[in-house]
Amino acid sequence: MSDTLLMGRRILLVIGGGIAAYKSLELIRRLKERGASVRAILTSAGEHFVTPLSVSSLTGDKVYTDLFSLTDEAEMGHIELSRDADLLVVAPATADLMAKMAHGLANDLASTALLATDKKVLVAPAMNVRMWLHPATQRNFETLLADGVDVVGPNEGDMACGEYGPGRMAEPAEILAAIESHFAELAFPGGGPLKGKRILITSGPTHEPIDPVRYLANRSSGKQGYAIAQAVARLGAETVLVSGPTNLPNPPGVTVKRVETAREMLAACEAALPADIAICAAAVADWRVASDAEQKLKKQPGEQAPALMLVENPDILATLSQLKMNRPALVIGFAAETEKVIDHAVAKRQRKGCDWIVANDVSPATGVMGGDLNTVHLISREGQEDWPLLPKQAVAERLARRIADHFSTSKAAE
Ligand code: C5P
Secondary structure (H helix, E strand, O other): OOOOOOOOOEEEEEEOOOOOHHHHHHHHHHHHHOOOEEEEEEOOOHHHOOOHHHHHHHHOOOEEOOOOOHHHHHHOOHHHHHHOOOEEEEEEEOHHHHHHHHHOOOOOHHHHHHHHOOOEEEEEEOOOHHHHHOHHHHHHHHHHHHOOOEEOOOEEEEOOOOOEEEEEOOOHHHHHHHHHHHHHHHHOOOOOOOOOOEEEEEEOEOOEEOOOOOEEOOOOOOHHHHHHHHHHHHOOOEEEEEEOOOOOOOOOOEEEEEOOOHHHHHHHHHHHOOOOEEEEOOEOOOEEEOOOOOOOOOOOOOOOOOOOOEEEOOOHHHHHHOOOOOOOOEEEEEEEEOOOHHHHHHHHHHHHOOOEEEEEEOOHHHOOOOOOEEOEEEEEOOEEEEOOOEEHHHHHHHHHHHHHHHHHHHHHHO
């Protein structure tokens, strides 16, 4: 199986005329990064918000804009355009596009392609809050749901027009997740190989308070742990993600518990037990301030800077690995190292008592911290596997499948 769910998938992206169209450019980038090919139809309203040149630079293909272009028809007719795709995505889906879809209108290339398709369609509505809440749009929305159209968003928040409410287009990461879920369901109808397994994952940094406004933290983005949560959930696992503070949206189909400190993270993990598998991807602060001040520390002229007294935080991975009762059958830790990656990881696996360690080189030159790519080594009792440089998403999917294989092999051996 390929390393990402989207490898080789063909997406037809319809970009409607809304301010959110700029986010569709980011969506194209992310789809391409994951190996999908993207063709884009830009409506004439859409052309007011993003240019055909920007879209085609990112898709690496021409942009389809005109229903009656003879050149287009000669190269690829509008029927083939939609038949040739594995999935149609409408983002932004304006009130107008949704109305056309609901009523079967076909008076431009976008609406014609959408009517001519026999493939799944995913819409990401984006419009002013009043337009979204209008009974006509809500009626059209119900019709689209009844027709089997998938929907992502809209989100609630500040709108470009200055109003507040539902109507903001889902973020590119959320649309991407919805696209991946669609292909995961196709790949595993009736549930994936991790169905029936409960998986606990920690991710992100922890924030350890110094006083009510300051804290100690680290540069972890949480991306790798979130991607793992998403990947195992897609394979059918019941997934609980205990996350430190991050800017990432909750992965679909995952129960997310948000915490701040290492002690809160441990308590949330213990509350989530029993679990079959625990994956500790969080960058837990090793130390916290011994007694955090109740009031903001004040700088006094002429006084020395305060000394911070640190005490050790609980080690969540070691605690879960060494549980007498309720120990997950498979406990996986991470080892982010800047030198002697393998040696340190092998020693860490033994010291903590976990089953596998995913080791990676995080020295600044690698760009792994906060970046999107990762080169990892999987260390177990049996030895070492070196994985190639992969997007964090692909590392997550590979790890999820590796876990599923582990359980199917150990079941077969019973
Ligand atoms: O000891 P070190 O931080 O290098 O170990 C990394 C591994 O241990 C990661 O899996 C991390 O999630 C986990 N860890 C933990 N609790 C800590 C420190 C690290 O779960 N307090």
